Amino acid sequence: MPPVPSKTALDIVKKLVSFDTTSRDSNLALIDWVRDYLAKLGIESRLVFDETGKKANLWASIGPADRPGLVLSGHTDVVPIDGQEWTVAPFEPMERDGRLYGRGTTDMKSFVGVCLALAPEFVRTKLKTPIHFAFSYDEEVGCIGVRRLLSDLEARGIRPMGCVVGEPTSMKVIRAHKGKLSFRAHVRGFECHSSLAPRGVNAIQYAARAIARLIEIGDRFAAEGPFDREFDIPFTTVHTGTIRGGTALNIVPKDCSFDFEFRHLPVHDPRSLFAQFESFVRGELEPKMKAIHADTGFAFEEISAFPGLAGDEDAEITQAAKAASGGNATGKVAFGTEAGLFEAQGIPTVICGPGDIDQAHKPDEFVALEQIAQCEQFLRRLVERLEVRA
Numbered sequence: 001m002p003p004v005p006s007k008t009a010l011d012i013v014k015k016l017v018s019f020d021t022t023s024r025d026s027n028l029a030l031i032d033w034v035r036d037y038l039a040k041l042g043i044e045s046r047l048v049f050d051e052t053g054k055k056a057n058l059w060a061s062i063g064p065a066d067r068p069g070l071v072l073s074g075h076t077d078v079v080p081i082d083g084q085e086w087t088v089a090p091f092e093p094m095e096r097d098g099r100l101y102g103r104g105t106t107d108m109k110s111f112v113g114v115c116l117a118l119a120p121e122f123v124r125t126k127l128k129t130p131i132h133f134a135f136s137y138d139e140e141v142g143c144i145g146v147r148r149l150l151s152d153l154e155a156r157g158i159r160p161m162g163c164v165v166g167e168p169t170s171m172k173v174i175r176a177h178k179g180k181l182s183f184r185a186h187v188r189g190f191e192c193h194s195s196l197a198p199r200g201v202n203a204i205q206y207a208a209r210a211i212a213r214l215i216e217i218g219d220r221f222a223a224e225g226p227f228d229r230e231f232d233i234p235f236t237t238v239h240t241g242t243i244r245g246g247t248a249l250n251i252v253p254k255d256c257s258f259d260f261e262f263r264h265l266p267v268h269d270p271r272s273l274f275a276q277f278e279s280f281v282r283g284e285l286e287p288k289m290k291a292i293h294a295d296t297g298f299a300f301e302e303i304s305a306f307p308g309l310a311g312d313e314d315a316e317i318t319q320a321a322k323a324a325s326g327g328n329a330t331g332k333v334a335f336g337t338e339a340g341l342f343e344a345q346g347i348p349t350v351i352c353g354p355g356d357i358d359q360a361h362k363p364d365e366f367v368a369l370e371q372i373a374q375c376e377q378f379l380r381r382l383v384e385r386l387e388v389r390a
Contacts (some may be wrong), residue, residue: 002098002369002370003345003370003372003373003374003377004369004370004373004375005114005369005370005372005373005376006117006207006376008117009113009114009117009118009288009372009373009376010100010113010369010372012113012114012116012117013100013105013109013110013113013114014093014100014102014113015033015090015111015113016021016030016076016104016109016113017093017100017102017103017104017105017114017382018092018093018102019033019091019093020078020091020103021076021077021078021104022077022078022079022080022081023077023078023079023137023140023141024080024101025136025271026054026055027055027056027076027077027137028054028055030055030076031056031058031076031135032308034058034116034118034135035047035058037116037119037330038060038133039256040120041119041120041123042123043059043060043061043062043119043123043280044061045058045059045060045209045332046059046060046152047059048145048149048152049114049148050137050138050144050145050148055137055138055145055346056137056145056146057135057136057137057146057148057149057152057240058133058134058135059132059133059134059149059152059153060132060133061132061133062119062123062127062130062131062132062146063122063126063127063128063129064127064128064130065130066242067128067129068129068130068131068159068160069129069130069131069132069160069161070130070131070132070160070161070162070163070164070317070382070383070386071132071133071162071163071164071274071342071347072111072115072131072133072134072136072163072164072166072266072379073134073135073136073163073164073165073166073338073339073342074109074111074112074115074134074135074136074148074165074167074353075108075135075136075138075139075145076107076109076135076136076167077111077136077137077138077139077141077142077145077337078103078104078109078140078366079103079107079140079360079361081103081363084362084363085363086363086364087363087364088101088102088364090102090103090365091103091297094129095369097224097273097371098368098369098370099274099366099367099368100366100367100369100372101364102365102366103235103365103367104365105355105359105365105366105367106168106355106356106357106359106360106365106366107167107168107355107357107360107361107365108148108166108167108168108353108355108357108369110167110354110355110367110371110372110375111167111351111353111354111375112135112166113372114354114372114375114376114379115133115166115229115379116133116167116184116375117376118376118379118380118383119133121380122383125383125387127383127387128387129161129383129386129387130183130346131217131383132139132160134146134149134163136149136338137350139337139338141304141387142303142305142306142352143304143306143336143337143338143341144304146338146341146342147341150341150342150345153345154214154345157388159346159347161316161317161347161348162315162320162348162349162350163317163339163342163347163348163349163355164315164317164321164349164350164351164382165337165339165342165349165350165351165352166351166353166354166375167337167339167351167353167357168353168355168356168359169210169331169333169337169351169353169357170355170356170359170371171191171325171352171353171354171371171374171375171378172308172325172327172330172331172352173318173321173322173325173327173330173331173350173351173352174330174331174333174350174352175309175310175311175312175313175315175318175330175331175332175350175351176230176231176266176308176310176311176330176332176333177308177332177333177334177335177336177337177339177340177351178233178236178248178264178265178266178308178333178334178335178336179229179263179264179266179268179305179306179307179308179336179340180261180262180263180264180270180273180305181261181262181264181270181271181273181302181304181305181334182259182260182261182262182303182304182305183259183260183300183301183302183303184257184258184259184300184301184303184304185207185210185257185258185259185260185296185298185299185300185301186255186256186257186299186300186301187203187204187206187207187210187245187255187256187257187258187297187298188203188254188255188295188296188297188298188299189201189202189203189204189252189253189254189255189256189289189296190252190254190292190293190295190296191235191251191252191253191254192251192252193250193251193252194239194250194251194252196252197252197290198286199295200252200292200293201236201252201293202244202252202253202294203246203252203253203254203255203256204245204246204256206256206285206289206298207243207256207258209259209285210245210258210277210280210281210285210298211243211258211260212238213277213280213281214238214240214260214277215238215240215265216240216295217273217276217277218236218237218238218239221235221236221237222237222282223239224327226265226267228265228267228332230331230332231265231332231333231334232332232333233263234264235265236263236264236265236268236273237262237263237334238260238261238262238273239258239260239263240258240260240262241259241260241261242258242259243256243257243258243259244256244257244258245257259303259329261303262274263334263336263348264334265307265308266307266308266309267310270305272277274300274346277358278300280359281298282298285298287299288337298357299362306336306338306340306341306342307341307343307344308336308340309337309339309340309349309351310343311339311343311348311349311350312348313330315348316348317349317350318330318348318350320385320386321352321382323381323385324379324382324385325352325378325383326379327389330350333351335355335357337351339351339379352378353367353375354367354368354372354374354375355367355371373383
């Protein structure tokens with residue numbers, strides 16, 4: 001018989017999912033609910049807002065303030081449902097066949113809900129090792145909110161002993177993930193009638209040549225590495241996701257833009273990869289464009305960046321998480337998380353949370369109920385282990 005989640009955990013997860021916290025919108029209704037819930041337990045929350053005041057991170061601590069604690073971290077935002085064909089109401093969580101359906105059930109409100117459900121137990125335990133909740137905004141659009149939270153911790157001199165980021169890993173302990181660096185390229189050409197095409201500078205065609213170089217770079221990594229076979233995709237990948245340009249077939253297009261990214265192994269410096277690509281654009285493509293018209297060329301706008309995670313197998317948090325999960329090994333994943341930012345702040349970090357990443361961002365997103373139950377067991381064991389250590 002698979003384990004079943006507590007009613008408290010399930011009810012809180014459902015409540016969190018019922019808040020539409022799509023990244024383009026505010027998350028304050030959810031944050032206010034969490035703050036009020038914790039306040040009833042005697043737990044004070046600190047909110048760290050974005051520049052608009054319409055979004056906030058939440059930081060709350062249980063236990064003594066005079067020693068390093070364990071961070072349990074999750075993001076509160078979710079990806080849009082636009083254009084997806086859902087057969088259930090995305091923000092009206094529904095149980096069916098041992099699953100809980102709704103946007104954010106896997107990515108990643110189930111972990112946040114379990115943390116909150118266990119808060120009363122943590123309070124009653126009179127912890128020796130403090131537990132910190134770190135719930136962020138705008139993870140889905142570039143791990144934006146957590147940066148303000150980490151800056152706030154640094155300014156207050158708070159240095160936790162470790163962190164668990166509860167992204168969906170099917171409750172397996174993950175100690176490494178890839179980083180990401182993404183750009184929007186703006187290509188400015190020179191328009192003219194298509195019958196006089198050689199007199200113009202076709203922005204779309206030059207964009208295509210640049211994209212072809214990105215494909216070559218990606219193909220080289222796939223063929224030659226470097227490789228890390230512990231990753232599901234064992235090499236750095238290069239991807240172009242969108243392209244826009246042109247107005248009519250009989251006009252040589254003046255403008256084109258495209259978005260591309262490097263999903264890089266932790267050993268790769270993504271800025272050096274971009275520099276190689278930019279060198280090709282500046283040295284090979286732009287001279288040909290400017291030979292026809294001087295006011296042409298490429299401009300690059302950074303969209304997002306977050307570092308990879310390269311955790312230590314022997315780190316205390318890694319060993320404690322392995323023991324709590326019942327596993328004897330850790331893994332590595334291609335998707336990115338906020339974990340790399342915690343690690344960069346000097347906070348040893350692992351990833352472990354309920355749900356399968358394959359369900360994230362899809363219509364009819366779901367989490368298996370037994371995964372929520374396993375997360376409850378995992379966090380209890382983890383805290384118990386750290387308490388014994390203390």
